[in-house]
Amino acid sequence: MKCNEFVELVTAYLEDQLPADQRSEFEEHLSLCPGCERYLVQFRTTISLLGQLPEESITGPARTHLLDAFAEWGSGGAADVSDP
């Protein structure tokens, strides 16, 4: 396995979706190639960063609209309140 093949298989490896023989080739390459080892670490870092992105917040008008719709729904009105 070469580096350019290695980088294409990283997600499949992390998802444990590589067939056994390909997986051992992948791991063998990993143990021999510092560049790909760092690549894998960076890939994991990227995934972990994506999971830690600060959350965006809902806009004021959207919140108001939805809470109004909920109040209307709760009072037995039709849920399909639309914008005036």
Next chain:
Amino acid sequence: MASGTRPGSEDPPDDTRAPGSTPFAESELVERLRAGDETAFSELVERLHPAMVRLALTRVRSRAVAEEVAQDAWLGLLRGIETFEGRSSLRSWLFRIVTNRAISTGLKERAHLPVEDGELEHRDGRFSQDGWWVTPPTHWADEVIDRITAPALAGRVHEAIAELPPGQRAVVTLRDVEGLTSAEVCAILDISEGNQRVLLHRARTRIRAALEQEVIP
């Protein structure tokens, strides 16, 4: 991270589920919604609405339309909550409503999804003809992870996500940002496991490359 994860050792591949994504206490939440508990609804809206807008944006052109689609999905939730059987998680169900509505809205406004491009950033001279690194990746210092909380780097990641083709954007948002499982994502987007993995891989590849540029100017 460099010391903690020693690839190739015995540590099994993780399922890459985003950390910090705790499952809802679903049945309780559904009961509270049915009972008209505004706090329950409000908390759910605060938590999921922005992601729903982002998901809708992978199918429709403008943020305003995506906003409408997401708001509409909430009304769909209210209409359907009585009959919700919990066969999928509430969150999956909402994302699925968003996807369906965004698709039909997108078709109406004729915003066809661009065809997924198969081109990967790896063909750009990082590898020699023989397939070995020309410029191997360098070590990222641990502060990279801390810097994600800095608005600038988080902003860059959001930009990188926004620049992805729609399919990749939808998958990486649901899998890595929202922390859904691959089975859930396949069901929400109605794609195969293999297709999901390809889209996810391309998205992660591009975002890694964007981070690399950010980290090593």
